[in-house]
Amino acid sequence: MDIGTLRGLGTLMVLIATLGVLLWAFSAKRKAAFDEAANLPFADDDRNDSRSSHP
Template sequence: MLFDFIDIGMVRGIGTALVLIAFTCVTLWAYSGKRAKAFDDAANLPFADEPKKQASRNETP
């Protein structure tokens, strides 16, 4: 048969290697400097619908 050399250990090893590669790629993507602005904007989305605070006369700019 063509796949006689593949056993469950090899399948698990290949699966582990693929998950490790995917994890590394996602981690590098998330921490890349090019994504910082987009992540900062996304982090501030919960506050986007709040009205702007107007300075009162007692507060100095």
């Protein structure tokens, strides 16, 4: 096995890993979890607003 074959196999493994991550990230099953995670930074804003309105 020469260096060209090893590089080709390495490239193939990286391609497969990239496609796996893309499929996972854009999977319809994960949409609800990603939407919830996207709103996490705003979760504390609701609690802070209610505390600041009551002295």
